[in-house]
Amino acid sequence: MNARSQVFELSVEGRQIEEVVSSVFHTLLLHRTLGKFHYKQEGSYSIGTVGVVDVDCDFLDFSYVRTASDDLDSSIQREIGVFRDTLREGPGCGQISLEFYQKKRARWPFMAECIPWEVWTIKLETLTLANENERQVCREKLGEILAEKVMHVAEAMNRHEYVPKMPNQSELDLIFDTSYRDVQPYLFKISHQTTGPIPTSVGTTMRKLLKDTLALDL
Numbered sequence: 001m002n003a004r005s006q007v008f009e010l011s012v013e014g015r016q017i018e019e020v021v022s023s024v025f026h027t028l029l030l031h032r033t034l035g036k037f038h039y040k041q042e043g044s045y046s047i048g049t050v051g052v053v054d055v056d057c058d059f060l061d062f063s064y065v066r067t068a069s070d071d072l073d074s075s076i077q078r079e080i081g082v083f084r085d086t087l088r089e090g091p092g093c094g095q096i097s098l099e100f101y102q103k104k105r106a107r108w109p110f111m112a113e114c115i116p117w118e119v120w121t122i123k124l125e126t127l128t129l130a131n132e133n134e135r136q137v138c139r140e141k142l143g144e145i146l147a148e149k150v151m152h153v154a155e156a157m158n159r160h161e162y163v164p165k166m167p168n169q170s171e172l173d174l175i176f177d178t179s180y181r182d183v184q185p186y187l188f189k190i191s192h193q194t195t196g197p198i199p200t201s202v203g204t205t206m207r208k209l210l211k212d213t214l215a216l217d218l
Helices: 014-031 070-088 132-157 169-174 202-217
Strands: 004-013 033-035 037-041 044-047 052-056 063-067 093-104 113-127 183-185 188-195
Touching: 004 014, 004 132, 014 033, 014 052, 014 063, 014 070, 014 093, 014 113, 014 132, 037 169, 063 070, 070 093, 070 113, 070 188, 093 169
Parallel strands: 004 113
Antiparallel strands: 033 183, 037 044, 052 063, 093 113, 093 188
16 A cells, blocks of 8 residues: 655744644644544444634744644644754754554564555754844745645545545554544654755745845835
């Protein structure tokens, strides 16, 4: 099985890293999370509801919607926080991925095989802006770009493409993460890595965008 892959490339200030990644990852998980399954018997079950929360960003002109599960939010923010701190320490560039997968049971003593079916990657380059005018322009432009990315996510999620079929009760934990008390997301993991600055990147585009916008305001 080949996993579907999507890559977003963005340039951000250090203080915007967490909100940029959170807005995309939470949008993805909102579409890839169900309520808890309640089985009456094998093959017969009901699905609980998933509450939602509106989130207003502090360093972006942007708002997004996430599941109301505080436990899920905490686990996501913990991973994003590690990536944010590592990237802000100086590597300059990095990427963080949200991978959805399913398990395939193996015979003892072997471990279950994890098979990815969808991977979303955000590549970031950090910017150092000269003044508050540049920060405001960046805040507005990045908000517009994120709105486009979130719309892209919604369109991609609405296509009739592969997701794992609904499992029997005995195979539930091969498809879904059942560890949360209020929601049941598809199995997922977050991974990240950082690198040094690269010669050409979306950062060049963002700097040109800032320069052109500021020139128009003069």
